[in-house]
Amino acid sequence: MxxxxxxxxxxxxxxxxxxxxxxxxxxxxxxxxxxxxxxxxxxxxxxxxxxxxxxxxQSKDELTRAAFVSLMDGMTAKGADALEGVGAQPEERLAAFVSASLRPPVMDVGAVVLWAGYMHKVRNDPALRLAHEASYLAYRNILQSLIAALPREATEAQQRAEAIACNGLIDGLWLEGSVLTHAFAPGEIVTIGLRSVGAILGVDLIAHSAMLPDPGKILP
Amino acid sequence: MxxxxxxxxxxxxxxxxxxxxxxxxxxxxxxxxxxxxxxxxxxxxxxxxxxxxxxxxQSKDELTRAAFVSLMDGMTAKGADALEGVGAQPEERLAAFVSASLRPPVMDVGAVVLWAGYMHKVRNDPALRLAHEASYLAYRNILQSLIAALPREATEAQQRAEAIACNGLIDGLWLEGSVLTHAFAPGEIVTIGLRSVGAILGVDLIAHSAMLPDPGKILP
DNA sequence: CGACAGATTATCCAAACGTATAACAGTTGG
DNA sequence: CCAACTGTTATACGTTTGGATAATCTGTCG
Missing domain, CATH: 1.10.10.60 (Homeodomain-like)
Structure with a gap:
């Protein structure tokens, strides 16, 4: 030859x-x-x-780690980006953050599958576990700071618990909305997320989401 | 030889x-x-x-499918089991269901990793996607029936939205509580879950969870 | 313009993978 | 207590994997 x-x-x-x-x-x-x-x-x-x-x-494992860290950093960054260019009103900012997390490109089945694919490495690899935890806390802290800015009376312990709850709610809806795409009407997940976060915190986010893009008219 | x-x-x-x-x-x-x-x-x-x-x-793939279906069936079954032997009061039943989903053996890092490991097959394999969707709906329908039993005025559409929200909240807390074990105090996730589901539905579940095992004293 | 450094390719390797199949042995019915 | 049945083991095959190393091409600098 x-x-x-x-x-x-x-x-x-x-x-x-x-x-x-x-x-x-x-x-x-x-x-x-x-x-x-x-x-x-x-x-x-x-x-x-x-x-x-x-x-x-050094090895395929190291590339794998780098890919995961890049994923997590990218997801939180996309969430924080939604706060740019939005008004200063606390409810409006929170609503923007929540709805950005429940729309593409964050809400995407590929992102879920990618994230899920790393779960067992997160469990076993200390470096990845640290990266995962840091990313979770970064996201939750943004959430908590948005909650703290709301015009309400609340202790810091209560705000922490509320941030944990809202974070869990958003994550769960992100997951199901991404994977079970056709089980929900367009924009339904965003609306449910806003209403539920509002219920947990005792504020009306729907009324403050009028400036945001219509959930039912998101382009693919 | x-x-x-x-x-x-x-x-x-x-x-x-x-x-x-x-x-x-x-x-x-x-x-x-x-x-x-x-x-x-x-x-x-x-x-x-x-x-x-x-x-x-017939192949390893078929074994894989069977293992996933068995996992999903087992998880919903464990949730439904918590309704056995609990009182007839709607709030109490809902509280039992929620807290069972946020405790071992359902809340377990091994279960999360196992579930996550199948995500991409759920996406690509039609049979698995069907099984996953059926399992999700089964769980959500239990939740919705518990919600419908509450002493409130609510349309069916509203109950559906509330079930989606509570399901997302529970799933998210299940996930984070399982993976980030030491980021939360013992029983903290259960308490947050009960309070938040209560807030979404407008009922007080904490008051009706007195009969349940103390979240802080769960045996390993 | 020629030589050097190192980025990139090409090739090789041992181990592990899923699958296929023939041989064996525990079980059962007469 | 033997014969048929089939659950189970043993072995082999061809492929693919992650990793290692040698060869070579590309850009740069004197």
């Missing part, structure tokens, strides 16, 4: 290559679960050969 | 063997994630050899 032609390639910066490999890993896990993310499949999607993974990451 | 000594064995009933293999699969996925549940590991834990799996299941 004659020697195969060696493929041409471009040298890229370290950050580019690492980002490409991380993105490829996330996409594959989101699409086909953890077992679909083999070193060969990751390399193929990133447009490189398998050996390059070990050039940038 | 002389022939290896053949291991002695007992013939078991089909149901026993199938249950053993399913249990072994669930334990392995819960402990080490989906990739730990190889045919050889499953067989070893079930006390048989690998070939037997194919005698009872």
């Amino acid at each position: 004659e020697p195969a032609a060696r493929r041409t390639y471009r040298r890229e910066s370290e950050e580019t290559r690492r980002a490409d490999l991380i993105t490829a890993t996330q996409e594959l896990v989101a699409e086909g679960g953890p077992e679909a993310a083999t070193v060969r499949a990751i390399a193929a999607r990133a447009g490189v050969t398998a050996g390059l993974i070990r050039h940038y990451f | 002389e022939p290896a000594a053949r291991r002695t064995y007992r013939r078991e009933s089909e149901e026993t063997r199938r249950a053993d293999l399913i249990t072994a699969t669930q334990e392995l996925v819960a402990e080490g994630g989906p990739e730990a549940a190889t045919v050889r590991a499953i067989a070893a834990r079930a006390g048989v050899t690998a070939g037997l799996i194919r005698h009872y299941f």
Whole structure:
């Protein structure tokens, strides 16, 4: 057999290559679960050969960790982004935060599958457990600060409990809304989330969500 | 080389063997994630050899499906069991159901990891998606019937929305309470769950949970 | 423009995977 | 107590996996 032609390639910066490999890993896990993310499949999607993974990451496990941390950071960042460009009224800000978490691109079945695919590693790998916990607390603290800004009387302990409750509610709705897409009407999850968070906190968020995009008219 | 000594064995009933293999699969996925549940590991834990799996299941995938269905059925069954032997008062029954879902053995990190490990198969495999959806609806319908029994005025549409909300809240708290065990005080999740479900529905569940086991004194 | 450094590819490897099948042995009915 | 049945084991196969190493190409700097 004659020697195969060696493929041409471009040298890229370290950050580019690492980002490409991380993105490829996330996409594959989101699409086909953890077992679909083999070193060969990751390399193929990133447009490189398998050996390059070990050039940038000590092992596949390290790439896996990096991909998870990137996922979690991205999700909280997207939530916080929703607070930019919204008014200063506390109820309005909270409503914006809640509804952003219950809409695409945060509410997405691929994101759920990706997140779920890492659960057992979160349990067993101390570094991942730390990253997961930090990300959870970061999100909850944003929530708690939004709650604290509401015009109500409430102790800090009560605000903590309310933040835990709202966080759980949002997470559960995010999960079910993402996976059971066609079990709910368009915008139903957002409306239910706003109403329930409002009920838990004793404020009316629906009335303050008028400025936000219509839940029923979200583009795919 | 002389022939290896053949291991002695007992013939078991089909149901026993199938249950053993399913249990072994669930334990392995819960402990080490989906990739730990190889045919050889499953067989070893079930006390048989690998070939037997194919005698009872057409493929490993079919065993996987059976294990997931068994998991979901078991979880909803455990929730419904909590309604046995509790009083007839609606608030008390709802409180029992909620708190059972937020305690061991339902609230357990192994259960979460096991459930999460199947998420991507739920997405891709139509049979599993159906099973998952049926299980979700079964749980939610129990919840909705408990809500409908409360002494309140509420339309059916409103009860449906409330059931979705409470289901999401319970699922989210189940998830976080299971994975982030040491981030919460003992019984804190149960208390928050009862208070928040009460807030969403406009009833006081804490007052009606006095008969239930003390959340702070659950045995491991 | 030529040489150097290292980014990238190509190739190889041992281990583990799911599956297939033949041989064996426990169980059951006559 | 033997014969048929089938649950179960043992063994082998072809594929794929993550990891390691050698060869080579690309961009850069003197």
